[in-house]
Amino acid sequence: MLRHCFVFAIIAVAVLAAAVRAEDAPFDPAPHIKGAKGPGQAKPDMFNDRATGKEQPREGGEVTLHLRGQMRILCDWIDNSAVNGYVFQWITNSLAIMDKESWEYVPDLAESWTTEDVVTLKDGSKVRGKVVETPEGATVVTDQGDKTLAKDQIQAIDREVAFTFKMRKDARWQDGKPLTARDVEFSWQLLKNPYLGAPSIQNYYAELNECTVIDEHTVRLVYAKQYWEAFAFASGFSIRPKHLLDPEDKILKEAEAFGKAYQDNPFHVKPVFSGPYRVADWKRDHSLTLERCPNHWEPKRKGWLDKIHIRFMADMVAALQALKNGEIDFMPQLTPEQFDGDATSSAEFRQKFAEVEFIMGSFGYVGWNIRKPPFDDKKVRRAMEHGCFDKVKFLEDVLNNRSAIVTGNQFIFGKSYDYSILPRPYDPKKADELLLDAGWYDRDGDGLRDKDGQAFRFEFLMPQVDSSHPGARRAAIIQENLKKLGIDMQIRMLEWGAFLQKIEKLEFDACTLSWVLGNPLEGDPYQIWHSSQAGENGSNHVGFVHEEADKLIEDARRELDPPKRRAMYKRLHAILHEEQPYLFLYQPAELGALHKRYRNVKWYVLRPGYDPTEWYIPAEEVGK
């Protein structure tokens, strides 16, 4: 009964959504999940019943967080692990940052910025300024006055690719030295140094190919081509201190030696950046301690807690025990089993800890290798969607309703997700019809469907998990359901490294994985869905090649108007729903437990989902 109510609720809400799909209408596709889902929704202390809202912030106190992974070096480019990604938000600055509350870019080291276009002329030269297109060609408003260009002179116009940042004059490094445009330039040069040994990050910034210092506090960065994410790249990299890392100006003169020696620089044991917290102590494989910098130059971000400790622990049972034992105060990655089970249900636990739920963009999926039969046929993939398993029942029975069913590649609570597209229901009859239609039925009476002399048999590849893991249970259910449909599915679990190799080399029939989404508003689908990425080692490992999708993806990259671009992404969502290269699964909720003594705790969609530099311990909670 409950289940039907739930299905009904989803459908009702979705129909409602389809009716009022205005750009900014607040709509919740998964009301059963708590936590902020959109900009401006993060409320302080929403899971803490001890919070009265009348507490006064005060300096002092400490917090210890648990993280599963750990960093190998305190450099977020050389080691771009999630842990570094989190910690660097608290210890560094960049020119602009995406605000956790509003999801908009706000000034950080920059005070303000201007955006200009670049016109590439046929002779190869470039003109930068505001471009106004005219019937005869274009007029460019530049620093040196207006320039009129004839149509036949112009090779290409790239809009909004040059960003001139006016930087704050009061920004300081943690050692007290001023932070200037020279530091930005140095950081950019370092990011471009091919010997740095950070290919995966550097690949991102490949097209950010110009950085000019205009004066001590003004810097211009230019992206190579029109792209809606250009600003994110130009403003988003963390700035490093030139006076400590390259006092003798060697980065360009001895690029190779500098790049190769960079990681061995003792700076990385106890780095100095410009953020509100600095590294106080780092015990590799054990813990990292950050301490508050007194008198930080940005009072709004100054922080309250004296110290933020991070404990690295791989074992989840041990970590939960450490939480109960008072060794850690916050465990952000509880398993659904721990969250809803006996381990956290005692009165004592509930009294001490707030159980929190928040959302960060990611989704799980089953990918079909559509290069070869049987999954090269759309009807078969559609049949899989109807016949694999009942997503709603699984959500309730196994996932304890702590996930949302997704139907597309964008963040379900973002702006590019089309709510009018509903998951197709579990319907083995429909699956049977589709399979018959595709020519798959049992011709030889062996109980398995066949076509062209081939029985319907395939291998389901998944990373090694233990048998109680939801992924393993899901695989078993799919296997059972498909067996009833006359399909033989073999589950093959491989250790992570071996699994990835198979995926990279495209040696699979079906596989299951998750994607982590960076920007919650919208993500560029190029890497995962463009046909150019369908080869070996590419991220389009299912081999999705679709003419309209390719064109949408390419055009959307150049489209600077958000509503127009998001409409294109919604169209892509519809194509994916129609073509079913993936069986889209769930967007999970993050589960955690935090000691109730902390206040001003907000849960965000932007990673890592929380910001301990905002937390404080009110006077009434000291010693509790």
Added chain:
Amino acid sequence: MRTYILKRLLMVPLTLFGVVCVTFFVIKLAPGDPAAMIVGTGISGEIKQGQLNKEAIEQWRKDRGLDKHIAVQFGKWCWDVARLDFGRSFIPPRRPCLDEIIERLPITIAMNLISFGLIYLIAIPAGIYSCVAQYSMGDRILTVILFVFYSLPSFWVATMCLLFFCGGDFLAWFPTQGYTKVDYHQVGLWKWLTTWAHHLFLPVMCQTYPGFAMLSRQMRVGMLENIRLDYVRTARAKGLPESKVILKHVLRNSLIPVITIFGLLLPAMLAGSVIIEQIFGIPGMGKLFFEAILSRNYPLVMAETVLAAGLTLIGVLISDLLYAVVNPTITLK
């Protein structure tokens, strides 16, 4: 004797080379691609958008010489090792393998020293007792206890210790994780020692208890063999007190098997226990090796293998030589 030692010494590099060859090709031929690790740090089934891309993976391979033929890779590796260069770890920041190992050694050696010390301290008297009081109630109870210990899987015991002795709903006697407190600096030797002891008590116990059974059995059998011999009867006949008979005559002659085990201690000293280290969050050698294998960090796996194989060979050699020292009737030819 001298020729024997020489011969044995000559065998060491040969055997070592064999071990190394096998390991090198086995790990290279095992499925899994170290470059795949570029996609992130976790074994979590999640890939971050933007991390899996061709250019980066190819560059990664090239930087680590993985684009070359396996024979070339092996040749280069051997040449480097011959010059005592174990290369750099594959995982950024690519620290030298030796640095990684040296960093993990102290904690592992410390834990093993205590653990083996305890094993000998408890198992030898237990073995003696079992021999002297053979088939008594005490012997039987002791035997049962030791074998129960021996059969309990350490991952289970460790998890139970965590649940029962590390706070939460039961006793809060010990910390759950690590070898020291976070952000903890030297505050005098005594304080430092007690902090370590407090943290390492449970892991060391969990690492120690399965070891009692074997050594005490070994001891018991050795003693029983000796106690029936004529010289013991003679010793007793000449009126020596029983304690002297046992401790001076029987014990000494029963030590040979114990020495054999002692020879294996050297490599074991360096090998941490993967399970214990994982559960108690101790960054030791076991964890290092385990993680290196998971991430296909070939240079690190090879460095550890060379070290472990080398030490095993030396350990065996030393115990062979010790036989002759303890018992002059054994001649080495």
